[in-house]
Amino acid sequence: MTAIPARTASxxxxxxxxxxxxxxxxxxxxxLMIALDATIVNIALPTAQHALGFGDADRQWVITxxxxxxxxxxxxxxxxxxxxxxxxxxxxGLAGFAVASMxxxxxxxxxxxxxxxxxxxxxxxxxxxxxLSLLAVTFTEPRExxxxxxxxxxxxSSGAAVGLLLGGALTQYADWRWCLYVNVAIAAAAxxxxxxxxxxxxxxxxxxxxxxxAVLVTGGLAAVVYGxxxxxxx
Numbered sequence: 124m125t126a127i128p129a130r131t132a133s134x135x136x137x138x139x140x141x142x143x144x145x146x147x148x149x150x151x152x153x154x155l156m157i158a159l160d161a162t163i164v165n166i167a168l169p170t171a172q173h174a175l176g177f178g179d180a181d182r183q184w185v186i187t188x189x190x191x192x193x194x195x196x197x198x199x200x201x202x203x204x205x206x207x208x209x210x211x212x213x214x215x216g217l218a219g220f221a222v223a224s225m226x227x228x229x230x231x232x233x234x235x236x237x238x239x240x241x242x243x244x245x246x247x248x249x250x251x252x253x254x255l256s257l258l259a260v261t262f263t264e265p266r267e268x269x270x271x272x273x274x275x276x277x278x279x280s281s282g283a284a285v286g287l288l289l290g291g292a293l294t295q296y297a298d299w300r301w302c303l304y305v306n307v308a309i310a311a312a313a314x315x316x317x318x319x320x321x322x323x324x325x326x327x328x329x330x331x332x333x334x335x336x337a338v339l340v341t342g343g344l345a346a347v348v349y350g351x352x353x354x355x356x357x
Contacts, residue, residue: 145320146261147271149313150254151278153217156309157247158282159289160224161189164240166290167299174299177233188237192244193251195341199332201252208326209257214314216250221310228303239303260324
């Protein structure tokens with residue numbers, strides 16, 4: 124009777140820990156992109172306003188369009204990740220965020236810029252909950268999970284500061300549009316690496332999407348902000 128050789132540390136399972144930490148890097152980079160995009164445009168906003176010729180009253184919508192769509196669609200983004208799969212949703216969110224950044228960066232006028240920013244927020248709402256759920260299913264051991272969430276939290280909290288510094292540098296030495304184009308490079312690099320190292324946990328096809336609630340929440344928030352902005356003009 125032939126004995127079955129035991130698996131050694133050089134087997135396929137030995138590469139899993141290294142791949143987990145590589146996946147953490149990809150997830151952290153995506154979260155950094157989301158966080159810095161909320162502030163990087165603030166620095167470039169006066170230059171963009173001068174280049175596109177919109178008024179001071181309209182300036183708020185460049186920031187608000189991103190924030191409203193992000194906040195309003197966040198729960199829907201998590202539900203989509205459950206329905207189609209976290210890895211697939213993560214990669215789709217990166218691709219969509221890159222395309223939205225290109226639209227906003229190449230905007231010939233104020234309207235296209237606001238639409239691009241709203242699309243950025245929508246795909247960020249898909250990326251953010253997917254990144255957290257991928258982190259949870261990738262690191263199951265309590266000690267490693269604590270370290271992973273610590274790194275994730277540090278990256279997320281530093282994104283605002285990085286956005287201000289990077290926005291100032293790009294506006295001064297390049298052009299305000301590069302504050303948006305930089306997301307394309309980040310998303311492309313994260314997408315290529317993510318296809319290699321990210322896990323693919325099973326989806327939940329039975330999950331139900333509540334599109335009506337998402338539209339009502341986002342539209343209601345937009346209506347409140349628009350009303351507050353119009354009151355300030357009186």
